[in-house]
Amino acid sequence: MGRRVLIITSLLEEYEAVRYHLHDVREEIELRFIYERGSFMVAGGLFWEVSIIAVSGGNAGAALETERAIQHFQPELVLLVGIAGGLRDVEVGDVVVATKIYTYEHRKTSTSFLVGQEIVSASYVLEQKARVVASAREWLKRLPLPSLLPHLREPEVYLGPIIAGETGISASSSFYNFLTTSYPDTLALEMEGNGYGFIRAIQENRSLPMLVIRGITNVIDDKRKMDYNTTRYAARHASAFAFELLATFESVMNGRAKGFPSGALPQITTSSLRPADSTGIFFAYADEDELMAQRLQTHLAQLKRMNVISSWHSGLVEAGEDIASQLAYVNTAKIILLLISPDSLYSDEFYKVSSQAMERQRTNGATVIPVLLRPTNEWKEAPFGSLRALPRGGKAVTEFKNQDEAFTEIASEIRTLSKKQASF
Numbered sequence: 001m002g003r004r005v006l007i008i009t010s011l012l013e014e015y016e017a018v019r020y021h022l023h024d025v026r027e028e029i030e031l032r033f034i035y036e037r038g039s040f041m042v043a044g045g046l047f048w049e050v051s052i053i054a055v056s057g058g059n060a061g062a063a064l065e066t067e068r069a070i071q072h073f074q075p076e077l078v079l080l081v082g083i084a085g086g087l088r089d090v091e092v093g094d095v096v097v098a099t100k101i102y103t104y105e106h107r108k109t110s111t112s113f114l115v116g117q118e119i120v121s122a123s124y125v126l127e128q129k130a131r132v133v134a135s136a137r138e139w140l141k142r143l144p145l146p147s148l149l150p151h152l153r154e155p156e157v158y159l160g161p162i163i164a165g166e167t168g169i170s171a172s173s174s175f176y177n178f179l180t181t182s183y184p185d186t187l188a189l190e191m192e193g194n195g196y197g198f199i200r201a202i203q204e205n206r207s208l209p210m211l212v213i214r215g216i217t218n219v220i221d222d223k224r225k226m227d228y229n230t231t232r233y234a235a236r237h238a239s240a241f242a243f244e245l246l247a248t249f250e251s252v253m254n255g256r257a258k259g260f261p262s263g264a265l266p267q268i269t270t271s272s273l274r275p276a277d278s279t280g281i282f283f284a285y286a287d288e289d290e291l292m293a294q295r296l297q298t299h300l301a302q303l304k305r306m307n308v309i310s311s312w313h314s315g316l317v318e319a320g321e322d323i324a325s326q327l328a329y330v331n332t333a334k335i336i337l338l339l340i341s342p343d344s345l346y347s348d349e350f351y352k353v354s355s356q357a358m359e360r361q362r363t364n365g366a367t368v369i370p371v372l373l374r375p376t377n378e379w380k381e382a383p384f385g386s387l388r389a390l391p392r393g394g395k396a397v398t399e400f401k402n403q404d405e406a407f408t409e410i411a412s413e414i415r416t417l418s419k420k421q422a423s424f
Contacts, residue, residue: 003046003047003048003049003076004048004049004051004073004074004075004076005048005049005050005051005075005076005077005078005079005246006051006052006053006069006070006073006075006077006078006079007050007051007052007053007078007079007080007081007242008052008053008055008066008069008078008079008080008081009052009053009054009055009081009082010054010055010062010082011054011082011083011231011235012054013083013231013232013235014054014081014082014083014235014238014239015052015054016235017081017232017235017236017238017239018050018052018081018239018242019036019038019052020144020236020239021040021050021142021239021240021243022038022039022040022050022052023038023039023040023041024038024039025037025038026038030068030072033053033065033068033069033072035051035052035053035069035072035073036051036052037049037050037051037052037073038050038052040243040246040247042246042247043247048246050246051069051073051075053065053066053069070208075208076208076209077123077126077208077209077210077211078208078209078210078211079210079211079212079213079242079245080210080211080212080213081213081214081235081238081239081242082213082214082215082235082238083214083215083216083217083231083234083235083238084096084162084188084189084190084214084215084216084217085188085189085216085217085218085219085220086187086188086189086216086218086219086220087163087180087186087187087188087189087219087220088184088186088187089158089187090156090158090187090188090216090219091152091153091156091216091219092152092216092217092218092219092230092234093152093153093155093215093216093230093233093234093237094155094156094157094158094215094216094237095155095156095157095158095213095214095215095216095237095238095241096157096158096159096160096162096187096188096213096214096215096216097122097127097130097134097157097158097159097211097212097213097214097241098122098159098160098161098162098188098211098212098213098214099121099122099127099159099160099161100120100121100122100161101120101122101161101162101163101164101212102161102162102163102164102183102186103120103163103164122210122211122212123209123210123211124288125209125288125291126209126210126211126245126249127159127211128291128292128295129245129248129249129291130157130159130211130213130241130245131159131291131295131403132248132291132294132295132298133157133241133244133245133248134157134159134241135298138244138248139157139240139241139243139244139245140154140155140240142240142243142244143236143237143240144236152233155215155237157241158187160185160186160187161183161185161186161187162186162187162188162189162190162212162214163179163183163186163188163189163190164190164212176220188214188216189220190214211245213238213241213242213245214234214238215233215234215235215236215237215238215239216234217230217231217234217235218230280332280333280334280335281300281333281334281335281336281337281414282330282332282333282335282336282337282357282366283296283297283337283339284336284337284338284339284344284350284353284354284357285338285339285341285344285350285373286339286341286343286344286346286347286350287343288341288343289339289341289343289344289373289374292339292373292397293339295403295407296337296339296371296407296410296411298407299404299407299408299410299411300411300414330353330356330357330360330366331356331360331365333360333366334366334367335366335367335369335414335417335418336357336360336361336366336367336368336369337369337371337414338350338353338354338357338368338369338370338371338384339371339373340370340371340372340373340374340376340379340389340396341373341374341376342374342376342378344373345376345378345379345382351382354368354382354383354384355383357384358383358384367417368384368387369387369388369389369390369413369414369417370384370387370389370390371389371390371397371410372389372390372391372394372395372396372397373396373397373398374396374397374398375396375398375399376396390409390410390413391406391409391410392409397410
């Protein structure tokens with residue numbers, strides 16, 4: 001059996017866009033509900049078992065059907081794939097991945113609006129993986145041909161907040177103006193009026209990773225109206241991005257399935273595999289931060305091509321390799337990066353690796369650099385708490401508005417240090 005994902009849609013165009021990517025689709029009936037389940041193949045003979053549902057009607061019905069589908073299929077993650085109206089910075093055909101969802105309940109008094117508002121955040125790991133997929137742009141290859149309407153440019157992917165509410169909203173309504181003024185960072189607006197029901201059902205299953213992916217079918221304050229073509233293409237764009245996410249995300253989830261430890265899963269460098277004239281770099285991090293570690297490696301790619309540095313990745317560590325074997329690799333690295341987050345500090349394995357790293361630094365065998373991925377003050381109490389961390393100023397990578405700026409700064413520091421070490 002493959003890994004299980006539930007994809008929730010609303011409109012027929014959304015459902016068809018998802019179904020396009022599946023093989024061996026079969027129908028299932030659970031009480032009065034009819035579902036379809038199919039397979040999505042990925043590299044290495046692995047596959048996802050994809051269950052799709054189309055939910056129509058109001059929020060109460062959407063919540064009920066979503067909850068029932070979750071209980072029936074027992075998915076490992078849930079994707080909400082479909083269309084939305086654009087609010088700012090987006091054009092028709094673009095894809096918006098929701099980093100958080102503002103939910104509202106529209107009630108009007110005689111003098112003002114009352115809004116019962118909640119903020120639902122996307123799964124952290126899924127959000128980070130979405131950033132990687134968006135930057136690679138390989139998802140465009142999954143679009144069916146013709147992939148674009150003649151008047152559309154190549155679609156972009158944006159990560160940011162969306163609004164999902166109790167009812168659909170007209171761009172000419174005073175409530176629309178109220179929402180866009182109150183939440184100016186919002187990129188898109190759910191238009192079907194049942195997005196709130198989906199979100200409520202997902203909230204009841206808080207441990208279940210969730211991500212909302214929306215194709216922009218119209219820009220709400222634009223006089224041009226959405227039509228069947230823009231709806232269909234927007235749905236296809238959202239679906240193509242969702243399946244590229246699944247195709248690349250499988251490697252991360254499969255790493256855990258093979259029995260990697262739940263704490264730090266260090267990236268390793270060995271002298272036998274490192275070119276003699278390059279600087280070996282050891283990455284230590286929690287597996288919850290693997291996607292951010294991959295992004296840091298992306299920023300170091302040019303240094304690796306120039307043979308300035310070399311690194312090893314966790315996928316090449318044999319499953320079941322004990323901590324003693326991993327610690328042996330620490331002794332070959334010249335630079336040791338400790339990627340700091342609440343998860344890595346919680347890990348016993350990470351603590352052992354960092355202690356060994358500090359011992360290497362004390363004997364002038366290596367340079368240890370803490371890299372602040374996610375905010376936490378606890379790292380200052382750790383054995384490496386007195387070291388200067390990157391990025392400078394004590395600001396974690398996730399606190400940057402543009403995370404690439406943070407990774408660029410980190411890569412620049414590593415480049416300087418590597419060249420300095422190479423001169424000795």
